[in-house]
Structures are given as C-alpha cells and as structure tokens.
Amino acid sequence: MNTQSNQRGLLKLRFFFIISLVIVLIFVVAYFFYSLVPLTEGAPSVKFQIIKGESLKEIATHLMEKSLIKSAFIFEFYALLSGRAQKFQPGIYDLSAAMSIPQIVNTLVNGGKDEVILTIVEGATLKDIDEFLSDHQVIEKNSLINFPLDRLSNTYPFLVNVEIKSLEGFLMPDTYHFKMYSSAADVLEKILNNFYNKAWPLLANKTDWYRLLILASYLEREVPKFEDRQIVAGIILKRFSHQMPLQIDATVSYAKCNGRLKTCPSPLVDKKDLEISSVYNTYKNLGWTPTPIANPSVNAIRAALTPKASPYWYYLSSKTGETIFSKNLDGHNLNKAKYL
Known part of the structure; x- marks a missing residue:
C-alpha cells in the first residue's frame, strides 16, 4: 500500500515537474521571440558604429545603449545560434528600433559605410587633428604626428626644405571624405593635395x-x-x-x-x-x-x-x-x- 502511494507521489511530482518545465520553456521561447521582434514600430534610423576589434558583447551593449534592441543577451544568443557572431563588419550603419534582431544581425554582417565625412576646423593643431581622426577610426593614433616627412619631400615642394620638421600648418582646414582605417599616407595625400591646390599658389612665389x-x-x-x-x-x-x-x-x-x-x-x-x-x-x-x-x-x-x-x-x-x-x-x- 505504501509502495503504491509512493509511486503515485512520484508520478505526481514528475507530472508537476514536467508541467513546470514546459511552462518555463514556453515563457523562455515566448521571451526569445518577443525579444527578436522590433522594439517599436516607425522608429527613426540612427547612426551605429562598429569599431574594428569590438567584441560581440560590446556590440550588444552598444545596441542596448542606443535603444535599438530589447535584450543584449538575446541578441548575442541569436548571433551565436545563427553562426554570424564572428562575421560583423566594422563600419557605420543606419539602424532603427523598428528593425528586428534578425534584420539588425543581417545588416551588421553585410557591412556598413566605410567612409566618414569630417571637418578639420580652422586653427586646429597637428595633435588635435591626429586625435580627432583617430577617434573617428580613420587613422591609428599618433600616425600623423610621427609620419616621416622625408617620405613626402619629393611629392610636395613646400616640404623640400630640410629645416621644416613638422606638418603643423600644412593640414588644410576643410571638410573631407575619409575611408575608415586608412593609412596615414593616404590621409595626408588628401589633406596635403588640398593645401597644395588652395594655399600653396598664394605662398609659392614668396x-x-x-x-x-x-x-x-x-x-x-x-x-x-x-x-x-x-x-x-x-x-x-x-x-x-x-x-x-x-x-x-x-x-x-x-x-x-x-x-x-x-x-x-x-x-x-x-x-x-x-x-x-x-x-x-x-x-x-x-x-x-x-x-x-x-x-x-x-x-x-x-x-x-x-x-x-x-x-x-x-x-x-x-x-x-x-x-x-x-x-x-x-x-x-x-x-x-x-x-x-
């Protein structure tokens, strides 16, 4: 008799355990799919940047900070589950809270804009400009400051003079289109060509x-x-x-x-x-x-x-x-x- 009661008790326990597990799974699955859908309908697009070397966790955190997703954990889980967690491309993206997590993941895998439009302001210094461009992922930090001028002396007549030891003064203030993760040489070519075209004609005969x-x-x-x-x-x-x-x-x-x-x-x-x-x-x-x-x-x-x-x-x-x-x-x- 006691054996039968114990068996019934175990069966009830198993039944309640299975029911509880099913309920939990239903809630987990429901939360998973709830988190996948867009945060809000009709939301405007915002700029979102992935910096070279950023981890999946950092990207998910930044998406949350921009209010683009409901759950950083679900974003990470979906990216891993879909096999695309390691395929995100550095760049600048137009994302919206009206996009679902699968849509955002697809966008980040396909690659964003690799060009930025930046203005070098009048009166900025060489060190200011180096920091400004490195902050926007255009160059590595200090690469303009440490660039060897002898590599440029055969290209630009204003850098032929051996007494000139710095690029200070030659970085023409203007608005530029830069590729992200450019070499200092490529960036300098664009800026110094601008100086050569706009400023050098005024100075060359002095x-x-x-x-x-x-x-x-x-x-x-x-x-x-x-x-x-x-x-x-x-x-x-x-x-x-x-x-x-x-x-x-x-x-x-x-x-x-x-x-x-x-x-x-x-x-x-x-x-x-x-x-x-x-x-x-x-x-x-x-x-x-x-x-x-x-x-x-x-x-x-x-x-x-x-x-x-x-x-x-x-x-x-x-x-x-x-x-x-x-x-x-x-x-x-x-x-x-x-x-x-």
Missing part, C-alpha cells in the same frame, strides 16, 4: 613663405575678422622689424598645452604662463616660433600676405571676441582694465 605661414597661424588663433587680421599682421611685422618680442598669447597657449589645444584643461593664458620656458613663448624669445602653432585657413593666409599699416602697437580680444587696438602700452593697459 621667399619668406614659411614665416608668412607661421604668421597666418598666429592670426588664425588670435583674431576672427579678416580686416582685423590684416591690422594685427602689420603690428606683428612692425614689432619684429623693431626687434621687439612678438608677445602672442596663442604661442604661449601652444607651449602650455604642448600643442594639444582641444583637450587642454586650461588653454587660456594667465600672467604666470608668460614665464614658461619654451621656444614657443614669444614673450621671452625674440622672433618667430620654430613652426606654425596651428593649421590656418586661406583667409588667415591672405591676411598674412596683405598686412595693413596702422598707428597701433598693441591689441587684445575682448570678452565678446572684438579686437581692441592701442597705440601705446598705457592705452593697452587701460583697454585691458576696461575689456578683460
């Missing part, structure tokens, strides 16, 4: 063209308006001819930030910075800096080529960005008290 390029970089960093740039160019050249320190704040900022202005915690120059020991400190050293301090626009280069004579010896930028000129040091000090 014996002191490199000094003018350096001057243009000062103007780019110091003064926004073309007419004011012409006046400031005249002031700087007048100081130089009178063997006065050029006293360009932007050169001190370049020294202070080690040529990396974009990520510099404090690029503004204060009084103690004027004592920085650097060949780029034009308060302590006479003459020009060894290289440009930025990559100037054609506008700044034209201003350097057309300096305007004026009675002014000093200038400053007000808090509103206006350039204020002074005829003497006393007037300059009064303007500093008034505008800064």
